[in-house]
Amino acid sequence: MPLVFFGRKMTKIYNFCAGPAMLPVAVMQKAQAEFLDWQSMGRSVMEISHRSKEYIALAETAEQDLKDLLCVPDNYKILFAQGGGRGQFSAVPMNLHGNGDTVDFLMSGSWSEGALKEASKFLKTNVVGDIVMQDGLSTVSSITAAQIDQKSAYFHYCSNETIEGIEINDIPDCGDVPLVVDMSSNILSKPIDVSKFGVIYAGAQKNIGPSGLSVVIVRDDLLDFAMPETPTFLHYQTMANYNSMYNTPPTYSWYLAGLVFKWLKEQGGVEGIAEKNAEKAALLYKCIDESDFYLNKVHPDFRSKMNPTFHLPNTDLDAVFVKESEKAGLTALKGHRSIGGMRASIYNAMPIEGVNALTEFMQNFARKYK
Ligand SMILES: *Cc1c(COP(=O)(O)O)cnc(C)c1O
Numbered sequence: 001m002p003l004v005f006f007g008r009k010m011t012k013i014y015n016f017c018a019g020p021a022m023l024p025v026a027v028m029q030k031a032q033a034e035f036l037d038w039q040s041m042g043r044s045v046m047e048i049s050h051r052s053k054e055y056i057a058l059a060e061t062a063e064q065d066l067k068d069l070l071c072v073p074d075n076y077k078i079l080f081a082q083g084g085g086r087g088q089f090s091a092v093p094m095n096l097h098g099n100g101d102t103v104d105f106l107m108s109g110s111w112s113e114g115a116l117k118e119a120s121k122f123l124k125t126n127v128v129g130d131i132v133m134q135d136g137l138s139t140v141s142s143i144t145a146a147q148i149d150q151k152s153a154y155f156h157y158c159s160n161e162t163i164e165g166i167e168i169n170d171i172p173d174c175g176d177v178p179l180v181v182d183m184s185s186n187i188l189s190k191p192i193d194v195s196k197f198g199v200i201y202a203g204a205q206k207n208i209g210p211s212g213l214s215v216v217i218v219r220d221d222l223l224d225f226a227m228p229e230t231p232t233f234l235h236y237q238t239m240a241n242y243n244s245m246y247n248t249p250p251t252y253s254w255y256l257a258g259l260v261f262k263w264l265k266e267q268g269g270v271e272g273i274a275e276k277n278a279e280k281a282a283l284l285y286k287c288i289d290e291s292d293f294y295l296n297k298v299h300p301d302f303r304s305k306m307n308p309t310f311h312l313p314n315t316d317l318d319a320v321f322v323k324e325s326e327k328a329g330l331t332a333l334k335g336h337r338s339i340g341g342m343r344a345s346i347y348n349a350m351p352i353e354g355v356n357a358l359t360e361f362m363q364n365f366a367r368k369y370k
Helices: 025-033 053-070 084-095 110-119 236-241 251-266 269-290 316-327 352-369
Strands: 002-005 008-011 076-082 102-107 124-134 137-140 154-158 179-182 199-203 213-219
Touching: 025 251, 053 076, 053 251, 053 269, 076 084, 076 236, 084 110, 084 179, 084 199, 084 213, 102 110, 110 124, 110 154, 110 179, 213 236, 213 251, 251 269, 269 352, 316 352
Parallel strands: 102 124, 102 154, 154 179, 179 199
Antiparallel strands: 002 008, 076 213, 124 137, 199 213
C-alpha cells in the first residue's frame, strides 16, 4: 500500500545499505521540521556560524551526549573530525608516530587491510593475527600481550568488519601498547569499556549520522606524539585545543549526529539499543540457520550483529534475490563485490519490523526457488 514516507509518496521501504545507512525516522523528521528555521532564527542550522553561541551550544551538547552514552572517562578527548573512517587511517599513524617505530595489526578483513596499507606509509607494520578457518567458518585469532611488541606505537584492529560481517566482541589484550580501534560500523551499538582503548575512531555514516564526519575518542596522554608533518586539521592536539573547530567543522552532520545521540538516549542508551540489536541479529541468523537454503560462513562467536552476510545455494540466484527483494521494498541487500552473496546491514536505526519483513521475504524466496 502506498503511504507517505519522509514526505515522499512511495511504498514503505526498509533500507539495508551498509553505508551511508538509514538514519532513525524520528531524527529525519525532526531535521525536516526545522530545516528552514532552526531555533526560531529564521535560518537553517547549516546557514549559521560555527562560532555563534547557538551552534557552540549544539556542539557541546552533542559531545556531552556522546560522552554520556559511551561513559567516556574525563581523561579522553572527543573530536569531531572530517574525512570519515579512511581519514583516520592516515590521521592515526601520523598522530601516534612518535610513540614507536612499528604498528601491530590484527587482520580480520578488508577494513583492517585498508588501515594497514595506509599506516605502512608512515610506520613499519606487523601482522600479529588474522582470520582463522574453523570447520569452514571464519574466526579471528585471539590476541594476548605476549604477541605484541611492547615497543610498538600502537596495536590496531577493527571491531566490526563491515564487508565480511565479522565482529570481534572480546577486546584484544595488548599490554601497555595503546589499543586503537576502527569502530566505524559498530560504535554505539552496545556498551564498551572506553578505558581499555587509546584511540577509538569511527566514520559517521553507519551508526552516527551522515558521511564525511568522523568521531575520534583519544586518551589525552596520546596527544603529544604527532609527526611534525601532520596536516594541522588532522592534528589531534590542535583539534582538541580548538574543540574540533580549528577549521570549519561539518556543521550540519554534527547537528544530525547530535539528534541521533538524543534519539539513542530515548532508546535506553547503548544498553537499550544493544538488546534490540541482539534481538534483530538473532532473528536474521535464525532464519539463515533454520533454512537449508541460506548459508552464513562466519563462526557464531564472530557473527556481526550489524552486517549479517549470507549466501544463496547458487550464485545465479543472486541477481534474482536482489531484484525481487527490491520490488518488495527491501533495498540494498547485495553483498560487497569482494565477498558476493547478500548482506543485510541492520544498524541501530533499523527497526525490528524491517528484519521481520526481510526474514519473511527470505522464507518465501527459499520456498519458491528451492
Ligand atoms: C565504512 C567504513 C570505513 C570507511 O569509511 P569512509 O568514511 O568511507 O572513509 C572504515 N572502516 C570501517 C570499519 C567501515 O565500515
